[in-house]
Amino acid sequence: MSLSENIREARLQAGLSQEQVAEALEVSRQAISRWERGASRPSTANLVALAELFHRSVEQLTGRYASSLQVEEGAKRICDRCGRRAIFYGDPGRESAFCSEDCRAVYGREMAGIQKHLKWFWAGIVLSCLLMVGGSLFQSRFPVNYTVGGGMTLLGATLVLFPFCTPQTYAKLGLRRASILGRVLGCAVELYGLYILFWG
16 A cells, blocks of 8 residues: 555544644644645654554555565465465564455454444443343343343344454454354354244
8 A cells, every 4th residue: 555545544543533633743634635645745754753643663654564574485374354375464563464455454444443343342242241140140030031032132143243353363264254253153142042032
């Protein structure tokens, strides 16, 4: 990706508006807009300030790191998004790897979305666990099949809507395959919960 695309991508992932970035760098919002459109380039000082603001390296913003961080020959590293063979590392720390710049860009957007919805994922998990445990503890007040079935149905719906997988799962399968697996398991849990709710 180009510098302009990297600046825009990094700003969106940081959840900042152009006005907020302009205020932090003490430049105009129009300057940020020109950088993101590729109409002009930030000065070296502004580039360093952008990298610090977005918690990235200057190399990541300029996109120059990709050619120097090729995946070693013979290393069985897969793309963190699609699961195909990776050809370059996505960061200087070599924690992420990708098969193409497109996958790297989409992965960044998808991970930003996951981070944004993480609170809803945990809220669904906690609420479903409370329903299931509460139903077991208060059997005299509530039918167990309602609370346990309702809790499992909520758990399944949470996994379908917000398929959160561990970094280890992403490393083994890639983000896309791990998300599909999370949704499939979520559907299975939801169907079992509905079975308990209505026929348990």
